[in-house]
Amino acid sequence: MTQHPVNPPALPDSDPLAGNPTLTVRDALRWVAGAGLPVLEARMLVGLVTGLTRTQLITRDADVLDHGQQQRLTDLVRRRLAGEPMAYLTGEREFYGRPFRVGPGVLIPRPDTEVVVQRALACLEGRHAPRVLDLGTGSGILAITLACERPDALVWATDISPAALEIARENAGQLGAQVSFLLSDWYGAVPAQRFDLIVSNPPYIAAGDPHLGQGDLRFEPVDALTDHADGLTDLRTIAAGALSRLEAGGWLLLEHGHDQGAAARELLATAGFEAVFTERDLGDNERCTGGRAPAEAPRALS
Ligand SMILES: C[S@@+](CC[C@H](N)C(=O)[O-])C[C@H]1O[C@@H](n2cnc3c(N)ncnc32)[C@H](O)[C@@H]1O
Numbered sequence: 001m002t003q004h005p006v007n008p009p010a011l012p013d014s015d016p017l018a019g020n021p022t023l024t025v026r027d028a029l030r031w032v033a034g035a036g037l038p039v040l041e042a043r044m045l046v047g048l049v050t051g052l053t054r055t056q057l058i059t060r061d062a063d064v065l066d067h068g069q070q071q072r073l074t075d076l077v078r079r080r081l082a083g084e085p086m087a088y089l090t091g092e093r094e095f096y097g098r099p100f101r102v103g104p105g106v107l108i109p110r111p112d113t114e115v116v117v118q119r120a121l122a123c124l125e126g127r128h129a130p131r132v133l134d135l136g137t138g139s140g141i142l143a144i145t146l147a148c149e150r151p152d153a154l155v156w157a158t159d160i161s162p163a164a165l166e167i168a169r170e171n172a173g174q175l176g177a178q179v180s181f182l183l184s185d186w187y188g189a190v191p192a193q194r195f196d197l198i199v200s201n202p203p204y205i206a207a208g209d210p211h212l213g214q215g216d217l218r219f220e221p222v223d224a225l226t227d228h229a230d231g232l233t234d235l236r237t238i239a240a241g242a243l244s245r246l247e248a249g250g251w252l253l254l255e256h257g258h259d260q261g262a263a264a265r266e267l268l269a270t271a272g273f274e275a276v277f278t279e280r281d282l283g284d285n286e287r288c289t290g291g292r293a294p295a296e297a298p299r300a301l302s
Pocket residue numbers: 106107108109110113135136137138139140141142158159160161164184185186200201202203204223224225
């Protein structure tokens with residue numbers, strides 16, 4: 001993971017968080033917003049250290065923060081001002097209407113990835129007890145969401161990162177999802193069986209892309225973001241191996257960068273997929289390319 005020296009910016013002179021015995025929720029909210037954070041983030045951080053809900057931050061705004069809460073809040077505000085993602089500070093991010101635990105070991109779920117879920121559910125329509133494989137599961141959002149939305153599905157999920165799998169397993173437990181997790185280099189440790197659907201959101205940012213040094217990406221695991229090459233290496237590997245793992249008529253869905261739609265369609269067509277299509281995300285960018293395994297005799301299991 002990319003590490004950045006973080007020198008906490010100086011907090012305002014009026015910093016009341018130095019053991020103020022009468023610091024109220026109202027004072028704390030005002031101070032955090034005054035330190036330069038948006039009001040919404042101020043509410044989230046004060047809510048996090050006090051355990052108060054958004055409504056309680058209003059109805060109990062005269063509650064006093066104890067010393068430990070003040071120290072924790074000061075630390076969180078410093079880290080946020082230094083650019084650390086809110087999701088890592090709160091330890092949670094919502095995806096497809098469900099809360100997922102996240103931490104520095106996993107990619108922070110993106111709303112754009114919901115388009116993969118929508119298309120995956122459409123691909124599974126009419127299939128009873130479908131077998132689903134999620135490659136590079138990270139926090140588990142794709143595998144767990146599909147397992148929750150389709151409780152009859154048999155879902156496997158892989159990642160090469162033990163830290164990611166630990167978080168994914170915890171999320172599956174919290175959300176009551178039945179998923180079999182595997183430590184695996186793409187298809188390497190996947191059991192020799194066929195799937196109705198393979199989904200993946202692999203690392204697809206090219207090495208040297210300036211976005212890797214900006215915003216939240218600076219704090220996310222670099223191996224979850226980039227293939228350290230042209231951005232297409234992992235998409236190529238997954239597309240090339242998919243037909244030997246899919247049932248005839250099964251689907252492959254791959255998330256990719258906004259400018260990789262044409263390359264992804266080419267990869268799937270070259271690999272032998274039919275009905276190749278690309279789905280756009282909420283921002284109208286090409287985001288997810290899929291294709292169907294031909295109906296003729298499938299390739300031997302590899
Ligand atoms: C872009 S993240 C996606 C995580 C999650 N699916 C999501 O959409 O939020 C890519 C994931 O692929 C995993 N990964 C990278 N290389 C891998 C490999 N060779 N085999 C399996 N997983 C890999 C990373 O650890 C990371 O969790």
